[in-house]
Amino acid sequence: MAETKKKKVKKKNVRMTFSWIRFVIFLMLATMIACTYFVKEPIEKFVADTLNVSIKNTEYGNVVSAGDLEIHYIDVGQGDSIAIRFPDDQTMLIDAGDSKAKKQLINYLNSAFFKNDPTREFDYVLLTHSDSDHCGSMVAIYEEYQVNCSIRPYEYSSKSAHEPSGNPNKARVKDTATYGKYIDAIYNENDVPYDTDVLYAKAGLTIESIDSSVVYNFEFLTPQLTYYDDANDYSPMILLEYKSLSFLFTGDGQTAQFTELQQLITNNVNNLKTRLSNITVYKAAHHGSSLHDSNNLTILKELNPKFVVIEVGKDNKYKHPNQQFLDWLAEANITKIYRTDQNGNVLMGVSKANGGLNIVTDVEVADAPQVLYYSWEIIAGTVLLVVFILCFYDYRYKKRQLMKQLTSNKAVKVSVLTEENEAKAAKSKKKAKSKKSSSDDK
Numbered sequence: 001m002a003e004t005k006k007k008k009v010k011k012k013n014v015r016m017t018f019s020w021i022r023f024v025i026f027l028m029l030a031t032m033i034a035c036t037y038f039v040k041e042p043i044e045k046f047v048a049d050t051l052n053v054s055i056k057n058t059e060y061g062n063v064v065s066a067g068d069l070e071i072h073y074i075d076v077g078q079g080d081s082i083a084i085r086f087p088d089d090q091t092m093l094i095d096a097g098d099s100k101a102k103k104q105l106i107n108y109l110n111s112a113f114f115k116n117d118p119t120r121e122f123d124y125v126l127l128t129h130s131d132s133d134h135c136g137s138m139v140a141i142y143e144e145y146q147v148n149c150s151i152r153p154y155e156y157s158s159k160s161a162h163e164p165s166g167n168p169n170k171a172r173v174k175d176t177a178t179y180g181k182y183i184d185a186i187y188n189e190n191d192v193p194y195d196t197d198v199l200y201a202k203a204g205l206t207i208e209s210i211d212s213s214v215v216y217n218f219e220f221l222t223p224q225l226t227y228y229d230d231a232n233d234y235s236p237m238i239l240l241e242y243k244s245l246s247f248l249f250t251g252d253g254q255t256a257q258f259t260e261l262q263q264l265i266t267n268n269v270n271n272l273k274t275r276l277s278n279i280t281v282y283k284a285a286h287h288g289s290s291l292h293d294s295n296n297l298t299i300l301k302e303l304n305p306k307f308v309v310i311e312v313g314k315d316n317k318y319k320h321p322n323q324q325f326l327d328w329l330a331e332a333n334i335t336k337i338y339r340t341d342q343n344g345n346v347l348m349g350v351s352k353a354n355g356g357l358n359i360v361t362d363v364e365v366a367d368a369p370q371v372l373y374y375s376w377e378i379i380a381g382t383v384l385l386v387v388f389i390l391c392f393y394d395y396r397y398k399k400r401q402l403m404k405q406l407t408s409n410k411a412v413k414v415s416v417l418t419e420e421n422e423a424k425a426a427k428s429k430k431k432a433k434s435k436k437s438s439s440d441d442k
Helices: 020-048 099-113 138-144 177-186 255-266 269-275 297-303 323-331 376-392 397-441
Strands: 069-073 082-085 091-094 124-126 149-152 197-200 216-220 238-242 245-249 281-283 307-310 337-339 346-350 357-360
Touching: 020 376, 069 099, 082 099, 099 138, 124 138, 138 177, 149 177, 255 269, 255 297, 297 323
Parallel strands: 091 124, 124 149, 149 197, 245 281, 281 307, 307 337
Antiparallel strands: 069 082, 069 346, 082 091, 216 238, 238 245, 346 357
């Protein structure tokens, strides 16, 4: 019966070694690293400051300084997203693009908007209306950041159990899962870790400064109703005024909202005829559409904006901005136009010192996941791993392996010499014996 050969298992060499002295050193260093938790914010800020935000033709610090008004028109493709840092350091996000823009949006917010603010906290998050190119990445925002107050449209979600029964506001019903998940998110569902206050976007709502030394106005001019036939008409018309400058945000507003806005101007409600004439920056409604009275020529002439920003995707299937709208801009002698499909991320800063407006385009950010730059846990964990390797890695491994090899070679050599000597001795002994035998025969 043939014997079964046992397979030899090669023993792997382990390059880690343990000793009580090393263990004590490691324990002391690990404790020191753990103690840095109590100063985690300065550490995160220091690491965050090493992020490289490249801005074409200028330096970031020349555009915005501490206490300035910042408005970021973020390139999220065919969608809207605007981040605002008010002069009193309150923060707001208006819309979040579609779901495909999630990584791009989070990356920009972490790298540029929150570059010098490791708290990564939004005081307000506003959704203008329920379309997916505005709310597609909203759940990700609630998962990634602390949100202190949510401002939602009146639209009623049939996909969320958190809506009040019976649709008490008699609002338009939206049955998409994307909008339903957003409603769940603002009421602290989907594992969203923060409680938020919830307000409805409506005419008369204002955001006030929390710093008595800083004065600005952020006012919802519309919507005036709770029911509209079209989701786009839930988009509020919002006026932001600071120093001598003014900004109008429009979402995807069309017939109903532009009609309401025109009535406010015609009736000069709250002196809006004057306040809305010659505004500084107009965010084009509905990505520069000319349909359903969006961005109509009459309102453009009333507003007479110095600058227009169009948030639009490159080569989009809707052919936004429509040529009709571009023709209206030309007819109204509005020539300073910024488009996110051509100019990338557009940053506007209003100086707290002199009220001057600085504009920069093509704000570029790194592609790496930014959580690595802001998380103390990951920073500390990486340092701890390095300390562990430094403490327990056997640096003398190669030397010991070489000495072992040399010792082994020496032993083999000695063994060979011994065998040779034994053979010679046996040969000499045999020769002597042969001579003795020969002598006896004589």
